[in-house]
Amino acid sequence: MVAQKTQIAPPKLGEPFLLTPGPLTTSYAVKEAMLRDWGSWDDDFRAMTKSMRSQLLEMLGEGADDFDCVPMQGSGSFAVEAMLASFIPKDGKTLVLANGAYGKRSAQTLAYLNREHIVLDKGDYLPPRGEEVAKILAEDPAITHVVAIHCETSSGILNPIEEISEATYGAGRKLLIDSMSAFGAIELKVADIRYEAMVSSANKCIEGVPGFGFIIARKSELEAAKGNSHSLSLDVHAQWAHMNKTGQWRFTPPTHVVAAFLEALKGHKVEGGVAGRGARYARNRDVMVEGMRELGFETLLKDRWLSPIIVTFFCPADENFVFDQFYALMKEKGFIIYPGKLTVVDSFRVGCIGQMDEHIMRQVVTAAKETLAEMGVASAAPPALALQERAKLAA
Incomplete structure (x- = not known):
């Protein structure tokens, strides 16, 4: 079957996009x-x-x-x-x-x-x-x-x-x-x-x-x-x-x-089955990760292990960064992100699945950039401990 382009539309009635690993944003x-x-x-x-x-x-x-x-x-x-x-x-x-x-x-x-x-x-x-x-x-x-x-x-x-x-x-x-x-x-x-x-x-x-x-x-x-x-x-x-x-x-x-x-x-x-669905999710991930890294965020995982489902980011070390505030401001802009589950360092997660495409993911990055500015966060770089933990991946 030849994959067809998936038509992505904003959720109805001002609903935010669910950037989670499910439940997720569904089609009309x-x-x-x-x-x-x-x-x-x-x-x-x-x-x-x-x-x-x-x-x-x-x-x-x-x-x-x-x-x-x-x-x-x-x-x-x-x-x-x-x-x-x-x-x-x-x-x-x-x-x-x-x-x-x-x-x-x-x-x-x-x-x-x-x-x-x-x-x-x-x-x-x-x-x-x-x-x-x-x-x-x-x-x-x-x-x-x-x-x-x-x-x-x-x-x-x-x-x-x-x-x-x-x-x-x-x-x-x-x-x-x-x-x-x-x-x-x-x-x-x-x-x-x-x-x-x-x-x-x-x-x-x-x-x-x-x-x-x-x-x-x-x-x-x-x-x-x-x-x-x-x-x-x-x-x-x-x-x-x-x-x-x-x-x-x-x-x-x-x-x-x-x-x-x-x-x-x-x-x-219609999207082309597993291959077509996976390709859209992978593109979502790549666009979003590239944009977030440009803002200074660091991923928990090296590219080799990044799934096209959800990506974990370290919380910034900047003292002005408070996750609950970041979450609330992102939600106001139409995006519900996901808290982290790491035990050693603070983190949050951004899902790549559901009725979203790369254009939506660029909007996610823009929303994150605006939110950091509103919070007065000068740098999205993580604490040194986070990078030390990640370095274990290469060990």
């Missing part, structure tokens, strides 16, 4: 799709669910016939918990690869589930590497599964999933991927990267609205998952079996959200 068409009511048991809605599942599987490319798609009500974290509980058996042991809040959340989830696990914690800004994974797996034959975050949005780092997969399967183990903030904009084709299951949600790179996540898993893993889950509501096998038998969700589905998501999938295809 996606919003308007929610104006109709649907019966969850009706044939029309069952057809909508079937179409949605099929379209998501198409993004896997060659080999997708071995997989199936199971939507799950709730936020992305609901779907992650469902994946972990359903595909990791009660006597399994998991290696969690963490370099930010979402890897740690997976470990916390496994603790709640009473699933044995260990954590490779790389801190705020270093990626887990394949050789590290291989070494841990070689030293601990009890490990059955590896959990990896595709894009760790607490830092904005795009983790090296391909080498992690190679290390995992080279050791005869299984990989589960949290691709919450990457799927739909960064390729995850099963012919190129091996994994048993991945999870994402409606309100990320496909540009729908919050309300459900989805698990895409090998059919063999779905069949083997029976009886693993701790939860009635979050049992992926039960949801899958019920959907395949009846075409319906087991419990009340977010009907309006599904309708909006189908409209978002149309826009995704």
Whole structure:
């Protein structure tokens, strides 16, 4: 399919752009799709669910016939918990690869589930590497599964999933991927990267609205998952079996959200699918990062690890810079940014996804420049400690 230029328009009624990793700014068409009511048991809605599942599987490319798609009500974290509980058996042991809040959340989830696990914690800004994974797996034959975050949005780092997969399967183990903030904009084709299951949600790179996540898993893993889950509501096998038998969700589905998501999938295809969507996001990132660096801001990550999803910037050392004031003034100018999650130094994040293009990103830079002037910030340079921390990336 030939990609078409995406028409980006300002949000309605003076709404600000959401420069976040989701929820994000959606198109008019996606919003308007929610104006109709649907019966969850009706044939029309069952057809909508079937179409949605099929379209998501198409993004896997060659080999997708071995997989199936199971939507799950709730936020992305609901779907992650469902994946972990359903595909990791009660006597399994998991290696969690963490370099930010979402890897740690997976470990916390496994603790709640009473699933044995260990954590490779790389801190705020270093990626887990394949050789590290291989070494841990070689030293601990009890490990059955590896959990990896595709894009760790607490830092904005795009983790090296391909080498992690190679290390995992080279050791005869299984990989589960949290691709919450990457799927739909960064390729995850099963012919190129091996994994048993991945999870994402409606309100990320496909540009729908919050309300459900989805698990895409090998059919063999779905069949083997029976009886693993701790939860009635979050049992992926039960949801899958019920959907395949009846075409319906087991419990009340977010009907309006599904309708909006189908409209978002149309826009995704028009833009050229994963490649087209990812190219726009990457251009958004490049334009915004270049402009912010010209203002004196420094990114947490070197270019090699910058994802096209969200970028973390160090807060300026200037004593006149107060993040809450910066946030409020940016919002007045039409842009909602995101607080940072780093533990050592202060930071903030700017998302690159949603209904935005490079022209909008230039407006973001202009707004930041004006805001610094209003605050009396003479320099956006970060404190020395921030640069010392970043230097560890090259170590």
